[in-house]
Amino acid sequence: MEKSKRYFLLDFVLFTTKIKASMLYKLIQGRIFQIAVFSILLAVAIFLLPNFALAQVDTGIDQAAGIGLSDTDPIIVIARVIRVALGFLGIIALVLVLYAGFLYMTSAGAPDKIDKAKKILTSAAIGLIIILASFAIVSFILNFLTNSTSGTSSGPGGGGTTFGGGVPVSGNKIIEYHYPESGQQDVPRNTSIIITFKEEMNVGQLIKDNNGNGTYGDFTDSNLNGVLDTGEVYDSVNEAYVLLYKEADGPAAATLVTEVFATTADNKTFMFKPRPPDYIGSPSEEIWYTVALTSALQKANLTPAFSNPAGYYWSFLVSTIFDTTPPKITNVIPYPATTEPRNVIVQINFNEAINPLSGSGSYVSPGNFPDDFENIEINNLSDGSDVNGNFYISNKYRTIEFLTETLCGRNSCGDGVYCLPATSTIEALVKAATVIPGQNEATFPFDGIVDMASNSLDGNNDGTSQGPEDQDPADAFVEPFNANPGASDALTQGDSYRWDFGTSDEILLSSPNIINVLPAIGSNNIQTNFKPAATFDRLMMSSSMTKHSPPSLGSVALYSVPEISFWLSKTDDIVNKETTIEISHSPFGDTAEYTPEFNSGLKDIYQNCFYPGSGPVSGTNTGVCTPTPTSTPTAFPYCCDGALSTTACN
Incomplete structure (x- = not known):
C-alpha cells in the first residue's frame, strides 16, 4: 500500500507538471519574443532619453534625497526593472526547454509527441537566445547610464560632464595624467592646461612652429623680458589635433579657443596656456570647457596614439576668478636636520599642482649643458660639489623627487639602487622663479618653481611672490628661506627654499608592506565614486x-570589464611614516567587479620595491598575508586576495 501511494504521488506530480507546463507554453509561446523585443525598444528609448529630455526636465531627485527617499535616477530604476523581468523570462524559457526534453523522453516513439517536443524546444531556444541578447543590451545600457549619471553636474554655461569624456579607456593607455582633471571645478581663468603622455609624441601635431625657427614651444622675445608681449610671434596649439572649446558651443571651428601658447620640454609633457584677451572663462559666470585630442594624433614613431575613433576628451568647470596665490611647500623628505641612509631620495611636496615644465629635468655637474635643469639644486656641503641626478614630478603634479645617478646596490626586484654621498651634509635648494615686476606671475622660460597659473614659489610663506633673492636689490630678501630648525634672520629670507640633512654610510635594503586596504577584500555594494586605497x-x-x-x-x-580610466595620488602620514596610495577613477558600473593591483613597481623612499607582496588577510584588515619568497621547498612571494600564492596574481 505504501508503495502504491508513492507511485501515485509520483504520477500526480508528473501529471500536474504536464498540465501546467502545457498551459504555460500555450500562454507564453507567442509572448516571449514580443516581451523581449519590447524590452529592447524600451531600453533603447531610455538610452536615448538623457540626451534630449532629462537635460530640461526636473525629475525631483534632489528633493527626494532631501526628504530621505532614494536619489537613484528613475531611468536607472526602470532599466533595473527591465533587467529583472528579462531574468524572469529567461527562467521561464529554461523551464520550457526542460519541459520539451521531458516530452521527448516520454514520447515512447509517438510521432505527434516528438513533433510537439521539437516545436516547443525550438521556440524556447529562440526565445532564450533573444532574452539573453536583450539582457546583455539592457545591462550595457544600465552600466552606461550609471556612468553617465554619476558624472559631475553642470554649472552655468555648460552641460554635465563625465570622467574621461566618455572615451577614457583609449586615453588611459597613453595618457599618464592631465591638468585640470576631468570634472574638476573652480579652475582659474589663467590656468595652464598640461597633458603628460607615457611616450614621446609627434610634436608637430600638438604645436605649431609659427615663428619657423624649427624649435617647438618658443616665442620671439624681442624685448628679452621673458614676457609674451603684444605683437610677438609665438608657437601655438595645433587646433587640427588639440581642440579647446566651451562645452555648450561644441567643437565647431568658429568656437575654438585658438590664442593658446604651446610648449614642451621633452615631447611627452605639453603645456597649453590660453593668452589674453582670450583667457578662458568669464568674469560673470562659470563655464564648462572641453579639451579634445583627435584620433589622428600620433606618437613620435608615427603610430596612432588612440585606438578609439573618438580620440580622447574631457571637461572641467572654469570659475570667474584669476589665480594669483603662489604655491607653497608643505613638507620635504628627508626632514631638515635629520640623518638618513644614503639611498634615500629627496622628495618635495606642494600644496597644489606644480607646472611640470618648472619642476622636472636632469642636472649634470657643472651645469654647462643648455638643457640642464637648475630650478632645484642638490649640493654636497661636505666637499662643495654638486650632486648629479634627475628630477621627476608625480602625484598629480604635486610632488617633485630627486634621484642620483650613483649606483650603490640592488633591491629585492634586482633594480638598481642609487645613493647620495655617504656620511655627508646635503643641501637642497628649491628656487623661486623670476616674476614680472609687481606681479606673482613668473617670466618664461621658468627659472624656478611655478604653479599651473605661473605664480612663482612662495618659499617664505608670506602670501606673495618676490622671486629669487637677487631679482630686486632694493628689497630686504637677501637669502633663501631656511627651513632648518633654529634658522635666524627670517625677515631677510626670501622665496627660494632650502634645508639641510645628513647621510650615513648605511644602505637600507628591506621591502615595504601594505598594512591596510580599502575597501576590504571581497567587499560588496561599494559606492560608485569610492577610491580604492592601500x-x-x-x-x-x-x-x-x-x-x-x-x-x-x-x-x-585597476582591472575591470569594461575597463575604466583611473589616476593615482598619495597622502603621507609624516608622524607614523606611512603613505596611502589612492586610485581615483571614472564611476564604477552597477554590477561589475573591480580588482586593484599594487605590484612590485612600487618603491619606498629608499628605492626598495614592493616584493615580496605582503598585505591584509582576505576578509579582514587585521591579519597579515606574509609571503616567503625563499622558503624551502616552496616559495610564496605573492599575496593575492589576501592569500599566499606561488605565482603572480591573476
Whole structure:
C-alpha cells in the first residue's frame, strides 16, 4: 500500500507538471519574443532619453534625497526593472526547454509527441537566445547610464560632464595624467592646461612652429623680458589635433579657443596656456570647457596614439576668478636636520599642482649643458660639489623627487639602487622663479618653481611672490628661506627654499608592506565614486606610482570589464611614516567587479620595491598575508586576495 501511494504521488506530480507546463507554453509561446523585443525598444528609448529630455526636465531627485527617499535616477530604476523581468523570462524559457526534453523522453516513439517536443524546444531556444541578447543590451545600457549619471553636474554655461569624456579607456593607455582633471571645478581663468603622455609624441601635431625657427614651444622675445608681449610671434596649439572649446558651443571651428601658447620640454609633457584677451572663462559666470585630442594624433614613431575613433576628451568647470596665490611647500623628505641612509631620495611636496615644465629635468655637474635643469639644486656641503641626478614630478603634479645617478646596490626586484654621498651634509635648494615686476606671475622660460597659473614659489610663506633673492636689490630678501630648525634672520629670507640633512654610510635594503586596504577584500555594494586605497608601512616614492594599463607597464592597476580610466595620488602620514596610495577613477558600473593591483613597481623612499607582496588577510584588515619568497621547498612571494600564492596574481 505504501508503495502504491508513492507511485501515485509520483504520477500526480508528473501529471500536474504536464498540465501546467502545457498551459504555460500555450500562454507564453507567442509572448516571449514580443516581451523581449519590447524590452529592447524600451531600453533603447531610455538610452536615448538623457540626451534630449532629462537635460530640461526636473525629475525631483534632489528633493527626494532631501526628504530621505532614494536619489537613484528613475531611468536607472526602470532599466533595473527591465533587467529583472528579462531574468524572469529567461527562467521561464529554461523551464520550457526542460519541459520539451521531458516530452521527448516520454514520447515512447509517438510521432505527434516528438513533433510537439521539437516545436516547443525550438521556440524556447529562440526565445532564450533573444532574452539573453536583450539582457546583455539592457545591462550595457544600465552600466552606461550609471556612468553617465554619476558624472559631475553642470554649472552655468555648460552641460554635465563625465570622467574621461566618455572615451577614457583609449586615453588611459597613453595618457599618464592631465591638468585640470576631468570634472574638476573652480579652475582659474589663467590656468595652464598640461597633458603628460607615457611616450614621446609627434610634436608637430600638438604645436605649431609659427615663428619657423624649427624649435617647438618658443616665442620671439624681442624685448628679452621673458614676457609674451603684444605683437610677438609665438608657437601655438595645433587646433587640427588639440581642440579647446566651451562645452555648450561644441567643437565647431568658429568656437575654438585658438590664442593658446604651446610648449614642451621633452615631447611627452605639453603645456597649453590660453593668452589674453582670450583667457578662458568669464568674469560673470562659470563655464564648462572641453579639451579634445583627435584620433589622428600620433606618437613620435608615427603610430596612432588612440585606438578609439573618438580620440580622447574631457571637461572641467572654469570659475570667474584669476589665480594669483603662489604655491607653497608643505613638507620635504628627508626632514631638515635629520640623518638618513644614503639611498634615500629627496622628495618635495606642494600644496597644489606644480607646472611640470618648472619642476622636472636632469642636472649634470657643472651645469654647462643648455638643457640642464637648475630650478632645484642638490649640493654636497661636505666637499662643495654638486650632486648629479634627475628630477621627476608625480602625484598629480604635486610632488617633485630627486634621484642620483650613483649606483650603490640592488633591491629585492634586482633594480638598481642609487645613493647620495655617504656620511655627508646635503643641501637642497628649491628656487623661486623670476616674476614680472609687481606681479606673482613668473617670466618664461621658468627659472624656478611655478604653479599651473605661473605664480612663482612662495618659499617664505608670506602670501606673495618676490622671486629669487637677487631679482630686486632694493628689497630686504637677501637669502633663501631656511627651513632648518633654529634658522635666524627670517625677515631677510626670501622665496627660494632650502634645508639641510645628513647621510650615513648605511644602505637600507628591506621591502615595504601594505598594512591596510580599502575597501576590504571581497567587499560588496561599494559606492560608485569610492577610491580604492592601500596604506604602506613606509613613506613611498611618488614617482614609482605609475598606471599599469597593458601594454603600458606600471605599478598600480585597476582591472575591470569594461575597463575604466583611473589616476593615482598619495597622502603621507609624516608622524607614523606611512603613505596611502589612492586610485581615483571614472564611476564604477552597477554590477561589475573591480580588482586593484599594487605590484612590485612600487618603491619606498629608499628605492626598495614592493616584493615580496605582503598585505591584509582576505576578509579582514587585521591579519597579515606574509609571503616567503625563499622558503624551502616552496616559495610564496605573492599575496593575492589576501592569500599566499606561488605565482603572480591573476
